[in-house]
């Protein structure tokens with residue numbers, strides 16, 4: 001069988017810096033574990049604009065549709081702020097998400113014990129936390145019609161519509177159940193079926209898909225407002241949470257902050273299964289191109305490295321290797337290694353991007 005294929009789009013600012021640590025890790029897996037990937041690299045964002053006058057060339061888009069996974073760094077920077085909206089670096093990323101039809105957005109909230117002090121919650125509530133929020137990304141109130149602002153009598157009225165079809169709910173539910181099988185085998189679905197018809201349909205469809213296709217996974221339902229409370233009160237009760245676009249936007253941001261720095265947060269966006277059974281997939285850190293520290297070797301590569309760990313687990317069925325990579329990250333943090341963004345008030349000496357990457361590889365090898 002052919003090696004699995006990965007397209008690397010490092011992008012702008014710190015994107016190439018953090019991605020070069022991932023490339024070292026990919027080489028390490030090849031040299032030491034016989035895990036070989038067919039790698040290709042291309043441009044996205046401002047660097048693509050500089051080269052081609054567009055933030056995503058059609059050829060790059062076509063490649064992204066063919067590979068097993070896309071790994072993206074970050075896009076954007078002050079140099080491109082004055083560009084026309086359609087040429088902005090972010091448009092390259094949006095085009096990838098839209099044309100690959102990535103409807104399932106995965107945002108983990110994972111707390112490494114060594115960083116539990118960074119959380120706004122008490123250490124014992126977050127230490128060891130490992131949950132996954134699956135947010136529906138391509139439908140719901142951000143897209144529903146009718147929408148707009150109009151005048152009625154002598155005042156303005158703003159309208160947005162929450163709209164979900166059965167198939168839109170079913171596909172994101174399947175995505176959540178599939179993930180749960182690779183994790184703690186539990187899904188909690190969140191909506192507001194008490195006050196919204198779209199929520200009633202959401203609950204019905206999730207229940208049906210579960211009964212027919214995933215009876216082995218433990219399913220519960222929760223109203224999303226209670227879910228927000230439970231996330232803060234006792235987040236460790238959850239494994240996978242699946243919810244709509246709007247609730248997922250709020251709940252995933254709140255959950256992410258249970259665990260501290262932006263430089264630590266990975267994400268994935270998945271689409272429909274391809275002919276080989278793997279989902280279309282884009283993996284990227286949550287952070288942006290960090291122009292304030294770009295080019296200085298100060299960026300924390302962990303968010304990008306954990307995004308690659310997600311690729312191992314969710315695109316390549318390499319859960320053991322993903323666990324090992326996450327354990328290596330845990331080990332270097334426990335040893336006290338910190339990039340600048342992870343320094344506490346008492347200071348210390350931060351390590352560079354590449355020192356952090358090298359230490360993670362050394363921990364993998366140990």
Ligand code: NAI
Nearest residue numbers: 074075076077262263287288289290291292293299300341
């Ligand atoms: P940002 O995430 O780039 O930076 C926010 C702050 O966090 C900065 O102080 C930065 O130095 C720090 N930071 C971010 N990632 C870090 C890392 N890995 N290690 C250490 N420190 C890190 O967000 P900002 O400043 O709002 O946006 C900067 C540029 O990035 C803009 O052009 C924006 O449009 C773009 N952007 C791109 C995203 C993407 O590619 N997905 C997401 C968010 C912003």
Ligand code: MG
Nearest residue numbers: 249250252253
């Ligand atoms: Mg948000």
